Amino acid sequence: MTQSIDQAEQIARLWMDFWSRMATAALSAQPPTVSASPADAATQARDAMLEAASQWTDQFMRSPPFLEQMRRSMDATIELRQQMNQWMTRAHHEMQSTARQDIESLMSTIRHLEQRLLDRLEQACERIEQLEQRLDRPAGRRRASRPADDDRAPNVIDAGQVPGNGQTGGHAPEAPLPRRGTRTGRRPASRATGKRSGS
Amino acid sequence: MNHSQTTAPGQLWSAWQNSMIDQAVAGCRRMARLPLLWQHAMRVGQGATPSEVVYEEGHVQLLHYLSDASPAFDTPLVFVFALVNRPYILDLKEGKSVVRHFVDGGFDTYLVDWGLPSDADRHLTLDDYVNGYLDNIVDHVRERSGTEQVSILGYCMGGTMSAMYTALHPEKVRNLILMAAGIDFATRNGLLNVWTDPRYFDVDRFVDAFGNAPASLLQASFLMLKPVANLVQKPLGFLERMNDDAFVDDYFAMEAWLNDNIDVPGEVYRQFVKYLYQQNRLVKGQMPVGKHVVDLKRITCPVLNLMAARDDLVPAAQSAPFNDLVGSQDRTAITFDAGHIGLAVGSRAQRELWPQAVQWLSARSDRPAARPRRRRRRR
Numbered sequence: 001m002t003q004s005i006d007q008a009e010q011i012a013r014l015w016m017d018f019w020s021r022m023a024t025a026a027l028s029a030q031p032p033t034v035s036a037s038p039a040d041a042a043t044q045a046r047d048a049m050l051e052a053a054s055q056w057t058d059q060f061m062r063s064p065p066f067l068e069q070m071r072r073s074m075d076a077t078i079e080l081r082q083q084m085n086q087w088m089t090r091a092h093h094e095m096q097s098t099a100r101q102d103i104e105s106l107m108s109t110i111r112h113l114e115q116r117l118l119d120r121l122e123q124a125c126e127r128i129e130q131l132e133q134r135l136d137r138p139a140g141r142r143r144a145s146r147p148a149d150d151d152r153a154p155n156v157i158d159a160g161q162v163p164g165n166g167q168t169g170g171h172a173p174e175a176p177l178p179r180r181g182t183r184t185g186r187r188p189a190s191r192a193t194g195k196r197s198g199s
Numbered sequence: 200m201n202h203s204q205t206t207a208p209g210q211l212w213s214a215w216q217n218s219m220i221d222q223a224v225a226g227c228r229r230m231a232r233l234p235l236l237w238q239h240a241m242r243v244g245q246g247a248t249p250s251e252v253v254y255e256e257g258h259v260q261l262l263h264y265l266s267d268a269s270p271a272f273d274t275p276l277v278f279v280f281a282l283v284n285r286p287y288i289l290d291l292k293e294g295k296s297v298v299r300h301f302v303d304g305g306f307d308t309y310l311v312d313w314g315l316p317s318d319a320d321r322h323l324t325l326d327d328y329v330n331g332y333l334d335n336i337v338d339h340v341r342e343r344s345g346t347e348q349v350s351i352l353g354y355c356m357g358g359t360m361s362a363m364y365t366a367l368h369p370e371k372v373r374n375l376i377l378m379a380a381g382i383d384f385a386t387r388n389g390l391l392n393v394w395t396d397p398r399y400f401d402v403d404r405f406v407d408a409f410g411n412a413p414a415s416l417l418q419a420s421f422l423m424l425k426p427v428a429n430l431v432q433k434p435l436g437f438l439e440r441m442n443d444d445a446f447v448d449d450y451f452a453m454e455a456w457l458n459d460n461i462d463v464p465g466e467v468y469r470q471f472v473k474y475l476y477q478q479n480r481l482v483k484g485q486m487p488v489g490k491h492v493v494d495l496k497r498i499t500c501p502v503l504n505l506m507a508a509r510d511d512l513v514p515a516a517q518s519a520p521f522n523d524l525v526g527s528q529d530r531t532a533i534t535f536d537a538g539h540i541g542l543a544v545g546s547r548a549q550r551e552l553w554p555q556a557v558q559w560l561s562a563r564s565d566r567p568a569a570r571p572r573r574r575r576r577r578r
Contacts, residue, residue, distance in 0.1 A: 054427040
């Protein structure tokens with residue numbers, strides 16, 4: 001009961017603050033000129049009130065009570081969505097059909113497969129490049145030209161150097177790999193035939 | 200209301216009466232135009248400058264803008280927009296097209312259209328967009344133009360991605376222009392920075408539950424940045440200027456785009472909120488994009504940083520530090536008195552800012568090599 005009264009008092013205080021600011025802004029608004037028409041004066045007052053309302057709203061949306069309420073609202077929405085997802089998944093499985101979660105798991109698996117294949121492709125490409133470089137060098141200098149173990153591309157995440165990112169939830173951490181080239185080996189794009197668009 | 204001179208009550212009453220009658224007549228005139236508004240709405244299009252699709256990869260397309268004249272510069276220009284809205288804001292309509300400025304300025308101009316992500320795209324990451332799609336597009340443009348480098352203009356989130364791309368592939372970028380691009384997210388000027396605080400927003404739970412960030416949520420959050428302006432002042436302004444045809448055309452074009460939101464792939468949204476808004480890794484040199492870490496010091500090309508002084512979405516304080524973080528010698532920053540969208544389509548920006556930007560880029564772009572002249576024999 002006390003909590004309800006406190007909340008009602010808080011809301012009342014908010015609205016009092018809001019309306020008092022609007023009234024102050026309206027009363028202190030100056031007409032554009034001395035001989036301005038009443039309509040212009042009313043417009044000036046209206047604009048002043050709306051500006052005051054805008055500033056009040058901005059301050060309110062930064063306040064801890066609003067942020068806390070926003071957090072609760074978002075948590076409730078996420079909770080509802082998760083329950084809906086679980087219910088729908090169960091319903092699909094009971095009917096022996098495919099649920100969205102199954103498709104997403106499949107997509108995730110395919111993606112990991114793709115990533116592993118692309119990484120292997122890049123490693124193979126790099127080895128080929130190194131071999132080509134060795135073949136291009138004069139014979140007498142080949143023995144001295146072995147790449148150093150720590151000769152890596154700049155700014156490459158190495159094992160043990162993954163920046164702490166506080167991962168939570170279902171996000172899978174990106175596994176650090178040794179040096180890779182700039183191309184990620186995406187599939188070649190199809191080239192569309194030109195078509196004019198626009199007016 | 201204060202009046203600096205006393206008015207007789209009778210005169211005041213008479214003035215009010217006349218004013219009310221005038222307003223009523225004006226109101227009736229405006230209401231009479233209501234049936235005609237539909238015609239204005241039907242005229243709204245997506246893009247004004249003729250273009251063709253020259254590259255496709257999944258749902259991503261690359262538009263090439265057509266011009267009757269040959270390009271005056273060899274270095275092509277690629278526009279990179281954000282993932283949260285459609286890119287035709289950069290070519291909204293005649294007289295409000297950033298693209299047109301550069302096309303008319305003699306640049307071979309391209310625009311990346313990221314397309315409409317589906318639920319299957321929820322696992323796409325920043326690495327896919329920056330080192331995948333964007334890198335492939337840049338390579339295609341280089342091959343098509345016969346040049347080693349391109350110029351990039353990134354707007355908003357597209358600017359952040361363009362900065363990441365340029366830092367990871369500096370050898371491919373000739374010039375970099377950023378428009379209202381978020382770089383340093385430590386500032387609390389913008390409401391989005393406050394709302395995405397990890398104490399109030401668990402982005403992992405959100406993405407795990409929803410997958411892609413829904414367009415409706417993004418639209419609502421943008422609307423709530425300025426609720427009084429968007430929900431009260433804007434409709435009032437429209438009611439008051441309904442009989443201005445040019446205003447109505449601009450209004451409908453703008454509103455059509457503002458409400459044309461698209462979902463953002465879940466993992467991109469997660470990385471953007473967590474690594475940028477919450478952990479501010481880009482300025483610390485800890486921003487991971489795939490297996491690489493973005494180091495803004497590796498950007499050494501000329502940079503032009505355009506910021507909007509009245510930007511509520513990406514405050515100027517979020518963009519300003521960029522010029523101090525790059526390794527470029529040639530750095531220019533312009534803070535223009537406009538909002539986030541006004542920076543692109545505002546009348547003043549179209550008149551004053553974009554000619555300046557075209558001039559800046561012209562001075563730093565290669566012209567086609569002159570053909571050797573044949574010496575004619577005199578007879």
